[in-house]
Amino acid sequence: MPTPRSLRRTNPFTIVLAVILCCGFFVFFFSPSSNDSSSSSANRQTSDTASNALSPPSLPFRKLKSNEPAPPPPVVHYHLNNLTTSKDPVANSETVLILTPLARFYQEYWDNLLKINYPHDLISLGFIIPKTKEGNAAYSALQAQVTKTQSGPKNKRFASVTILRQDTESPLQSQNEAERHKMENQKTRRAAMAKARNSLLFTTLGPTTSWVLWLDADIVEFPPTLIQDLARVNEPIVAPNCFQRFYNDDKKEKDIRPYDYNNWVDSPTAKEMANKMAKDGILLEGYAEMPTYRSLMAMMHDPSGDPGMKVKLDGVGGAALLVKAEVHRDGAMFPAFPFYHLIETEGFAKMAARLNWESYGLPNYLVYHYNE
Amino acid sequence: MLPLHESSPKGKMHRHAYSNGHTAYPSMGGSGTFSIQPHKFQPRSQPLRRRRQLIQRLLLGFSIFFTGIFWFFPHLRPNLGSGPLSLFSSNDEFQLETVRYYDLNNVGGTARGWEREERILLCAPLRDAAPHLPMFFSHLKNLTYPHNLIDLAFLVGDSKDNTISLLTELLSDLQAAKDPKQQFGEISIMEKDFGQKVNQDVESRHGFAAQAGRRKSMAQARNWLLSAALRPTHSWVYWRDVDVETAPFTILEDLMRHNKDIIVPNVWRPLPDWLGGEQPYDLNSWQESETALALADTLDEDAVIVEGYAEYATWRPHLAYLRDPYGDPDMEMEIDGVGGVSILAKAKVFRSGVHFPAFSFEKHAETEGFGKMAKRMKFSVVGLPHYTIWHLYEPSVDDIRHMEEMEQEKKKKEAEEAAKKERLDKIKDQFDFPSSQWEKDKTTIHNMAVKEEKQAGGSKKESETPKKEKKFAKPEKIHDVRGEERIEKKPAPEKLERIEQ
Numbered sequence: 116m117p118t119p120r121s122l123r124r125t126n127p128f129t130i131v132l133a134v135i136l137c138c139g140f141f142v143f144f145f146s147p148s149s150n151d152s153s154s155s156s157a158n159r160q161t162s163d164t165a166s167n168a169l170s171p172p173s174l175p176f177r178k179l180k181s182n183e184p185a186p187p188p189p190v191v192h193y194h195l196n197n198l199t200t201s202k203d204p205v206a207n208s209e210t211v212l213i214l215t216p217l218a219r220f221y222q223e224y225w226d227n228l229l230k231i232n233y234p235h236d237l238i239s240l241g242f243i244i245p246k247t248k249e250g251n252a253a254y255s256a257l258q259a260q261v262t263k264t265q266s267g268p269k270n271k272r273f274a275s276v277t278i279l280r281q282d283t284e285s286p287l288q289s290q291n292e293a294e295r296h297k298m299e300n301q302k303t304r305r306a307a308m309a310k311a312r313n314s315l316l317f318t319t320l321g322p323t324t325s326w327v328l329w330l331d332a333d334i335v336e337f338p339p340t341l342i343q344d345l346a347r348v349n350e351p352i353v354a355p356n357c358f359q360r361f362y363n364d365d366k367k368e369k370d371i372r373p374y375d376y377n378n379w380v381d382s383p384t385a386k387e388m389a390n391k392m393a394k395d396g397i398l399l400e401g402y403a404e405m406p407t408y409r410s411l412m413a414m415m416h417d418p419s420g421d422p423g424m425k426v427k428l429d430g431v432g433g434a435a436l437l438v439k440a441e442v443h444r445d446g447a448m449f450p451a452f453p454f455y456h457l458i459e460t461e462g463f464a465k466m467a468a469r470l471n472w473e474s475y476g477l478p479n480y481l482v483y484h485y486n487e
Numbered sequence: 488m489l490p491l492h493e494s495s496p497k498g499k500m501h502r503h504a505y506s507n508g509h510t511a512y513p514s515m516g517g518s519g520t521f522s523i524q525p526h527k528f529q530p531r532s533q534p535l536r537r538r539r540q541l542i543q544r545l546l547l548g549f550s551i552f553f554t555g556i557f558w559f560f561p562h563l564r565p566n567l568g569s570g571p572l573s574l575f576s577s578n579d580e581f582q583l584e585t586v587r588y589y590d591l592n593n594v595g596g597t598a599r600g601w602e603r604e605e606r607i608l609l610c611a612p613l614r615d616a617a618p619h620l621p622m623f624f625s626h627l628k629n630l631t632y633p634h635n636l637i638d639l640a641f642l643v644g645d646s647k648d649n650t651i652s653l654l655t656e657l658l659s660d661l662q663a664a665k666d667p668k669q670q671f672g673e674i675s676i677m678e679k680d681f682g683q684k685v686n687q688d689v690e691s692r693h694g695f696a697a698q699a700g701r702r703k704s705m706a707q708a709r710n711w712l713l714s715a716a717l718r719p720t721h722s723w724v725y726w727r728d729v730d731v732e733t734a735p736f737t738i739l740e741d742l743m744r745h746n747k748d749i750i751v752p753n754v755w756r757p758l759p760d761w762l763g764g765e766q767p768y769d770l771n772s773w774q775e776s777e778t779a780l781a782l783a784d785t786l787d788e789d790a791v792i793v794e795g796y797a798e799y800a801t802w803r804p805h806l807a808y809l810r811d812p813y814g815d816p817d818m819e820m821e822i823d824g825v826g827g828v829s830i831l832a833k834a835k836v837f838r839s840g841v842h843f844p845a846f847s848f849e850k851h852a853e854t855e856g857f858g859k860m861a862k863r864m865k866f867s868v869v870g871l872p873h874y875t876i877w878h879l880y881e882p883s884v885d886d887i888r889h890m891e892e893m894e895q896e897k898k899k900k901e902a903e904e905a906a907k908k909e910r911l912d913k914i915k916d917q918f919d920f921p922s923s924q925w926e927k928d929k930t931t932i933h934n935m936a937v938k939e940e941k942q943a944g945g946s947k948k949e950s951e952t953p954k955k956e957k958k959f960a961k962p963e964k965i966h967d968v969r970g971e972e973r974i975e976k977k978p979a980p981e982k983l984e985r986i987e988q
Contacts, residue, residue, distance in 0.1 A: 127539065127542070138550050138553060138554060164583065167673070168584075169673035169720075171715075172589075172719065175584060176583070178583070178584050187662040187670040187671075188662070188671070188672055188673050189662070190658045190662060190674045191673075191674065192655070192675075192678065193676065193678065194678050195678060195679035195711065196680055265586055274585065275586070275587070276586045276587070277587050277719070278587070278589070279589050280588075280590045280592070281590075281591040281592060282592050310838075310839045313838060314591060314838040316714075317714055317717050317837055317840075318589075318719040318838060322675065322677055322715035443714060444710060445711070445845055446706070446710040446843065446844060448840040448842060449840060450840065451840060452863050469847075470845060
């Protein structure tokens with residue numbers, strides 16, 4: 116074989132190392148130019164990056180090298196006047212904060228979340244998980260998925276992820292469906308839920324956030340354009356209709372049924388009931404013992420209807436809810452106490468109404484709840 | 488020749504025993520040759536050596552291929568992690584931390600927060616506040632709570648002066664301090680205009696009619712500030728107005744020690760002496776009264792009760808009026824409404840959703856509504872009647888008018904006095920000292936009287952007249968010695984003389 120002597124003498128490992136080094140150098144030298152040429156997303160990311168660990172959790176921050184002394188935190192200006200919430204959020208690069216109170220982790224939820232086709236570098240995620248046995252399991256499952264996604268392909272990575280743990284004050288023994296929905300348990304359960312939502316909201320809502328999307332951990336299916344579609348309605352608070360897929364034994368086929376009854380239009384009966392109620396009483400929806408005769412959005416669904424049709428609501432559910440951040444900034448939160456005899460998300464709609472923000476629902480736009 | 492070599496088949500002597508495949512061992516006869524197959528030195532990795540070029544070409548090809556791939560598809564680049572290999576990674580994107588974990592049970596707030604390194608968020612809403620900023624920053628620098636544990640958040644809205652630029656400058660100076668202990672934590676300045684139409688001067692700020700609307704927009708500003716600045720790391724939130732003139736340096740520790748969910752000190756303000764020296768300032772810290780609750784029931788949904796105005800007589804006990812300058816500063820008092828000058832609250836209060844209602848919540852808004860809502864959620868709300876901080880005294884329009892009047896009066900008085908003095912000096916210069924003249928007159932009169940007595944003892948009435956004159960004239964001279972009077976008095980002895988004649 117006519118191998119040149121010089122090559123024959125060198126160890127093959129040397130050559131392998133040299134090639135690796137070469138690769139490294141190439142990558143090292145070429146990357147800045149490729150960064151400039153890449154889309155606006157890279158630039159956007161660098162401008163929305165905090166330089167210090169002390170920064171809003173809705174922004175990623177630059178890590179310090181381990182031996183570097185920490186510089187004093189900088190003085191940061193946030194121009195909240197320039198924050199927009201428009202009909203076309205992608206074009207205006209508006210940031211969305213997706214908030215999920217998590218008790219159980221469903222892989223379907225995460226997979227569905229990854230399918231959202233809103234630019235992921237404009238999305239921040241926030242989770243709050245109770246400190247229970249079930250919570251611990253959910254925590255580790257979520258952590259694994261987050262780590263996987265955030266070190267995976269760049270266009271799938273989210274701008275930032277915040278995971279909070281908190282003790283719930285009245286942890287119910289079981290999160291299963293029957294126990295959860297008992298009427299006497301509802302007030303404490305929903306008060307605890309409201310507190311969890313508020314904790315999550317007020318610690319993760321950053322000065323750069325334009326929209327807040329509330330998404331329950333058991334919502335496992337919705338169109339990937341959910342954010343754009345709900346934003347296009349251009350109302351302060353927009354709720355899609357929450358349904359559930361199931362196997363209909365009567366018809367022997369797959370079917371859908373309404374799930375979330377907290378989206379409603381108020382009725383005179385309900386108002387009268389509220390007036391007669393004790394100061395701390397609450398009105399609940401979807402219980403036969405308490406006939407309120409409110410018009411439920413779940414019942415307005417028309418499979419052949421226009422998905423863009425909107426209805427003005429007086430109470431909303433939290434399954435999926437797109438809220439302009441300024442509604443929350445004005446102080447609209449989830450009351451953990453009876454507020455006009457309403458609690459949690461329904462109380463939120465009422466408080467927003469007191470602050471002159473209206474709620475709307477899309478009866479023909481469906482998101483699907485997990486079927487236990 | 489050695490016999491051993493003679494036996495070799497080729498009959499030759501070989502200096503290099505290995506070159507032809509023979510070993511250095513003696514041959515064993517028989518075949519005549521000792522051989523190990525193959526008859527040649529063999530490198531251990533013959534196939535690798537043979538394909539070396541192929542491998543090299545492959546490697547080169549791969550490296551070019553991957554470089555090309557990474558060039559055109561940047562997101563496919565491998566994540567080399569944060570180890571030493573990350574030096575080769577493309578850019579600082581790999582230095583980005585995107586995931587954060589927090590445990591909210593660790594930030595509940597305790598009585599001795601400075602020992603447990605609990606972070607405080609200090610919030611200050613600002614509007615046209617430039618004149619007060621230097622004073623505020625001197626307070627900041629003097630705080631004894633570890634500065635690195637204090638995060639500062641400001642909301643600047645609808646400002647027409649240089650508040651933003653001055654604030655930025657002062658904050659940069661603060662962070663540029665050489666002593667790292669003087670540097671604060673996260674610093675955020677939120678700029679947001681709400682389009683408030685109410686003027687910020689004292690008169691329009693405190694007029695009754697403007698109150699409800701003003702309080703609602705103040706509440707809105709506070710909520711925007713808090714919702715943008717509260718982090719999962721905060722254990723406490725401290726609200727502080729910039730126009731506090733005097734406050735203890737240890738105020739954060741002092742308030743924290745009580746370990747209450749919401750706690751406020753008493754707020755007074757110093758006054759000029761003519762207004763009484765001092766006055767209660769913040770009347771929004773109060774205990775609920777039956778009268779007020781009854782009043783609240785009569786008002787409509789959007790009405791806001793504001794404290795400290797004659798329009799709503801609530802008869803509530805105010806924290807401010809209960810102050811005893813010599814009382815125990817640690818004494819606590821349960822309150823329902825809260826004043827906003829200086830509030831220390833546990834962050835969990837805000838996390839659970841309590842905020843400053845920008846609507847009428849149980850007939851109250853802003854800080855008073857905040858107290859009401861916190862009570863509703865069973866948090867403890869406490870005031871310290873004998874622990875006082877002092878708000879800056881800004882004279883009201885009436886005060887300013889009054890002070891102007893006082894000033895004018897003073898000036899007038901001064902001018903009068905000066906004129907008087909001048910006149911006095913003039914008199915002194917122009918006229919002789921009058922007593923000598925008087926003495927002379929006195930002796931003349933006396934002499935004349937004596938003479939008269941001698942001449943005729945009968946006419947008594949005439950001799951009494953000069954005595955009367957003397958009585959009147961003397962005090963006048965002592966009190967006020969004026970030229971005119973002097974002139975008037977001069978004729979007196981002449982008159983006497985005339986009478987005599």
